[in-house]
Amino acid sequence: MRKAVAILLLGIFGYYFASIFLSLPFGEKREGVGKHYLENTISETGSVNTVTSIVVSYRGFDTLGEVTVLFLASTGLGAILFDVRRKKRNEQNASPIVRTTSTVFYPMIILLGAYVFVHGHLTPGGGFQGGAIIATGVLLMFMAYRKFEANHTLLSVIESLAGLTFVTVGLTGLIYGGSFLVNFLPLGTPNDLVSAGVIPIIYIAVGFKVGAELTVVLDDMLKTIR
Amino acid sequence: MDWMAFLVSGLVLILIISAVFSIMQKDLLVAVIGTAAISVVLSILFYLLQAPDVALTEAAIGAALSTIIFLIAIKKTDRFEE
Amino acid sequence: MVEIMISIPVIFVTIFVGAILTYLIKLIMPKVEAYFALLVSAATSYMAFALPKTESIYKFNLGSFNLMWGNNEYSHLFAMLVAVLGFFVVLYSMDFMAGKVNLGFYYFNLLVSIGSMLGIVYSQDFLSLFIFWEIMTWSSFMLVIYAQDEKFSVGIKYFVFSAIGAYLLLTALVILYTNSGSFLLEDNINNFIYLSSQNQILVIIFLIIGFGVKAAMMPFHVWAPDAYKAAPSSFTALFSGALSKMGIFGIGLVLFKFAIQNTDYFTYFQFALAWLGGITALLSTFYAVFQTDAKKLLAYSSIGQLGYIIVGLAVGTPLSIMSALLLTILHGAFKAMLFMSAGAVYYRTGLLDMNETRGLIRKMPLTFLTALMGIITVAGVPPLGGFVSKWMLYEALIQSNYYFLVIIIFVASTAAFLYLYRFIFSLFLGQEEKEFENVKEVPIKMIIPMLLLAGFTLAVGVVPGFVLEQISKAMGYLGIQTPNWENSVLFSNWENSSVNLMSVATSIGILFVLGAIFLTIKNYRSTRYVTTKDIHTSGEVPTENENLTFAVNFYQPFERSLGSVIKPSIDRIFNLIGKNIESAADYLRYIYTGNGQTYAMYVILFFVVLILFADLMFGFKF
Amino acid sequence: MEFSPVHYIAVPLFAAFLIPLVGKVSKELVKLIPGLVLLYLSYGSIMLFPKGMENPIIEIIAGFKPPFGIALYYGATAAFLVTLVTLLGFVIWLYSYKFIIREPIEKYYMLFMLLITGATGIMLTGDIFNLFVFLEITAIASYSLTAFLRDKDSAEAAFKYLLIGSFSSAFFLLTVMILYTYTGTLNLADLASKADMIPANAKGFALLLVIVGMGIEAEIFPLNGWAPDAYSQAPSPIGAVFAGIVVKAAVYAFIRIIFLFFKTPEVLHFIVIIGLITLIIAEMAALRQHQIKRMLAFSSLGQMGLVILALGIGTTESTSAALFQMFNHAVIKAMLFFAAGYLVFHSGSKLIDSVTGLGYDKPITSFFFSLGALAIIGLPPFSGFWSKLNVLISIASEGEILIIVLILAASVVEAVYYLRIIGKLYTRKEIDSNPRRTPISGLLAMGILAIVIIVIGIYPDVLTQWLQPAAENLLNSEEYIQTGLF
């Protein structure tokens, strides 16, 4: 019954939905703010990766919100699972192969993550991707060593400091540059590692923050009963 | 039809099939693998759509992290759908 | 100096701030609050008396609306009623309520309700009238629930009806406001004719029902008996005596300031309202007969009397209006007396069930006297005031050719004897009982207001002129030409003769006295004092304290013959409506199934319905 | 550093990131920080408020002019609502101070602060995608706070909220997509000026998506199934935040978008009808509730229905009346949630029946509840009366008598269930005196709200003078476009 109703409703919904989007020409160039970004990214932000310049500079406020969302997720998960967790994991370690591999790969993955967010303004990738990669690395260790404990204090300090860095950069911009999150550092030469003003700073902060937050999320979930 | 369109249609087909598979599968573990497959395919599609940033994100977040937290959740609850 | 001091804002500040202070004083110094409340109400009453009737106008703006307070003859009449009764009730409460819990709450609400009634009559605009109306409603609601224990529906019923009335009122006010752009009474009266005819009728009906609910007009009376019973007797006196009169105040205003402008339909309104009043009077009298609870009995009686008043207003001849207003004042006095005496009985015995009380006449003679004078007034027997007003009403009705209504009213007022007799018999007459041996007369602070009110009814009966003077001025405000009258002489239009009420009253009074003497003499012989052992009870010898006068099933034959007609009452219809709404609400609640997925389905369903609607109705072109 | 609108977002975020660090040092400090932040913001609001009332303040973020960068739009309406939110937020913090005794306290305050930030962001932002981000912040904070308490019902409520909330965000994201696709911009003012570029069917589809997507957050009728659960299961101060802050932000965003892009008579009629249906169904459903907070939740839905209805009328009078009603609802419902929180705490049960007789045992809390109940029904001389009166007058001047009658019929129902509780509170019953007392901070919070209710009830002009510019700002799309784009 429910199935039939759902299929009927989704059929009608899908029909109209498709009729709107399928009439949209695919791969056509459209006018809009995107053009402006592409044309001015280097002169205005110094970042060659336009996506990064949009994410961190033009729409940096969104990114602050995005970081906040992740922060909320880790905080919220902590609140939601506060009573459910409490049990130490007492299972066996994984097989020696996994352990060795993990130990070898762990620093490499962390390094990869760091590379990704440090080069956010030059190559694809950035704080979020890098942070996620770092968290994956930590997860590997979680899986390999059952006794591997994430240092919660350290993580939350990293989380806080990274968040504070982001907001402080923003507020510094407000004081020195006249508006929140403004790029108050020199832009440098495009395609240099040290360029694009505050973008690397923000992305590094975001990278640390995301890495720490996702680790906390994983840890929170792993620590629950069963 | 060039090979590009062929590739894309193949990927989209995989996408749809794995989506249907993952919601039909009674074993949630397998279903989650299905969603991971969706993410991987999506990631490739993003790359083909000239969005390397998004592709990287989808791979790191969608395919890896999101799958992992699903797996953890399944481990903490029931593996099989009644 | 004093003249400057006394203005309407000062009155309001006195009573409302006084109310709050009373509440606070109760918290700090218990036992003092009653005296403080008395002081506040005395000051207020004094100022209400001394308030100049015409010049004291106070204008101000609130929330972008122009508001105005002012006194006029019509307001003054009602203000007097409120002020006097309010003061008496506070005085009466001092002993009556002594020792009860939460007295701060009681006095606060009592004073607020007195203040709000004054507010209603002094309002010269509909907005402040409505505001005070609602304040009156909730403060009286608080007093109704004040004494209740584990019985909730009473207060709710009162409030629901009040809310319905108030919201109809509000709707009407809002319509009027959009017409005239102002809430001032004057503007609305002047601009009323510009309203479309349909809206005019709507407004009048809404206003009349809105005010009528408070005046316990049928079929909106069902809250009254329960609410009157539930409230403390001291407050019931004010409730029935003054608060319900606010409805009359409003109806008078509506009929003669607004409805009269709609010439096409005015006669229909009059006719409908007159009949409504008549039916109210008749039915409530029958209901009253069947009550076993003294306060409920009085409540129904009160509804009936308000019915007379409504008839009087509706008939709309000068004489009938005058009678209605006179009855308004009188009813305030005698119903307060009756409730107070019932309260006095309750104060001493803790009983209100007429099946259980009896024989208190010797224990509480002054209370008995008050009650007796009260019922004589209700019945309209000379020489008390009730007679005057009834006489006027009959005359007015006959003049306006409402012959059938006269019969109804007459039947109702005759039937009133039945319940009044029962009231006085079961409370005060009959055999004395052991359990009431220690009952004493109530304290002086309760007696004084009762006796003063009784004196007032007597005065109205003998020299109605001093009240009629104020009434005729009030009628002047309503734009009604007053009938000729002198201090105790009423010039009838009836074949141009004049009726000296005094002589009529005296003659009827003498008749009654003679009759009483005759009966006494006649019965003197046949009366014999018996001991309990002297009665033949089928061979059994009754014990000493066995009760031999019965007030149980007092009117059983009557009830048997009429009960089936009256029982499927309006009360039940309303209960049915209420039940149905509640069960509808219950079904509606099932929409919220508790299943998150169903809610998700609603979202999609809603979207699909919208999309189909948008496509089929508008083709996506809004 | 002069106070500017971005402080509303930056400062609480800074504090929220700071709390975990401070938490390592002292728990008491954790409790104090939100209060200090909200106090600072309240102070700033009062400074900024008159300026915002005169001329809209556009604050550019990151130094890029709109439409290229994100800008905050602090117009009269936003000024009015944001000031309300910060002041109310402070009172709610005051109430939480002693009410939240359950660990993890620092997480509670972080989430609480971010929830208020999110709501403020919704009101301030001038960019549609940024709006989406703030909606998500608000939503995720809400989900987490709904599940904050230990019991299983709270988790259930939070899951339902999340499920429906995900629909909301998906639909809203789709709207953003459609609008961006056809106009190539994300700035609200720019979008509004280019709204004609969107073909009719796409625009219609976007409208429906907005109605459903934002309607979920604004709690219109068939979409509000999550709301009673979430309101009733969240901790009481959070219930107050939902009723007083979150839904206000959602309704504001909803109406702002509708007025900017889709302001046609048909749409407005539809909004009136949907508001009316919401009002009636919610009040009816509230009538038969057994739990006090769930009843308050349904009442809240009804009140928001009234607000939406009034906004749908679309005249200056009705809009200002609606804003007035929003204000009153925020203040009064917060007070009711506060008082109900302690009534539930004192009686030890969520059921309405269990409050019987508490009026004598806990007179002050009961008094505040009664005051709130009388005010929300719209009885004078409390603030609720004026807004209801203004709403009715604005409807009557459109000649819709039937709507008035229906609203008032719903109000009668409302009166019934509120007074039923008052009746129970003041019914005599032998109950064991309960040693628990309502703490001073809770009483202080309720006292502040009570004073607001009474002062505005007696002298509404304190507030009404600000309503006119706020309403005009909300209605005037032209001005929004011009000022928003420089």
Added chain:
Amino acid sequence: MLYYIGAISLILIGLYAVLVKKNLLKIVIGLAIVDSGLNLLFIAIGYVKNATAPIFSSESLTADKMVDPVPQSLVLTAIVIGLAVTAVALGLVIRLYDHHKTLDINKIRQLKW
């Protein structure tokens, strides 16, 4: 065009799972699939034929031969938000399972009416 079809199918399949599947985890999976579909749709809209990624990694690339970067940056945000919501949802699922010992949504309805 194929991308659109794929994206819309993903959205509909995800919605179907949310509306019909009884298992809480399946519902969360459905939500994740809907998110994926939305992301794909948005990126597909921003695509320009024969254009390159919006990164000026060499001098030869010009602005007019690049895809629209705005949808990409927005989708970046949306993916992260999606992850956050999924994490919270799964946290709730774990807690619900802890309380009710079941994942059937029909059995988890204490709050109703």
